[in-house]
Amino acid sequence: METRIDRIKKQLHAASYKLTPQREATVRILLDHEEDHLSAEDVYLLVKDIAPEIGLATVYRTLELLTELKIVDKINFGDGVSRYDLRQEGAAHFHHHLVCLECGAVDEIQEDLLGDVEGVVEKRWNFQIKDHRLTFHGICWRCNDRSSQDPPQ
Amino acid sequence: METRIDRIKKQLHAASYKLTPQREATVRILLDHEEDHLSAEDVYLLVKDIAPEIGLATVYRTLELLTELKIVDKINFGDGVSRYDLRQEGAAHFHHHLVCLECGAVDEIQEDLLGDVEGVVEKRWNFQIKDHRLTFHGICWRCNDRSSQDPPQ
């Protein structure tokens, strides 16, 4: 059976890049933390456990390469660091995010939801959409439930 | 007649801040460049023309203050700098952006467009939306020669 790593290796080779041990270790960390939104520093600290010799610059370079190849998406939630998000295999669009202002949690919305909106934008603004970023800021379900347990004052 | 500056002054006073000459000069620059998306450095260079003694740190502090008071919105288009966007007076939500991958132009969409989507998110994800960021990346009407060279609308 072809694994996810194998397919990424093919994508790299198709663009004439090698899947070096450092690159493979970095990809494995991303796969192992698919639901997280890791910064380059986060990835570096995690990857050092399985490849202690790796340098921070290599992690940055690898993440940049994976971004170019559209294997990961780079996103910024306004906290001064870029975060790297594995793109779902076969997903037409980048998924959306829910950032909780209270607890800081970042949840994902995999559904598209923007189909109609993109139709309007393409037609009315004559804009050819290649990608999008949609983030909602607010109170997540966890913090909502907690506050509804407490009666309002 | 009450000007936009007067109303911003009231908003500052309501939060017990003063509209100092430096803050006023900074706000004037933002008003004079409402359709642009200026970085702190951009604002600093422009504001020095009308208030040469101002310091960069003051510009940063003023922009941060205006962001807190929701007079401006801070946004990041992934190029490593934060940009500051005057919020439309009375606008319920932050407007959306079209970033051209070819010429770098940033156009604005003032229409809401997200009403239905936000309804779904609030209900299905039990997420209480306070704000949003929606940016489309693609080819703008100027660079797009598939159809006419006419601007939209």
Place this chain on the structure above:
DNA sequence: TCTTACTTTATAATCATTATCAATTGATAA
């Protein structure tokens, strides 16, 4: 006037990211 809190300026410090460069690796051909 004196007091006090707020604000500013210049500058240093911090933090993320990128550039540099010598050393290493890995694919390929002799």
Place this chain on the structure above:
DNA sequence: TTATCAATTGATAATGATTATAAAGTAAGA
């Protein structure tokens, strides 16, 4: 296998944006 050469790496320096610090200035109120 060994030589070759471009790709890649790791350590570190450099850069650039932003934030923190500290001393000085400002303005309102007692």
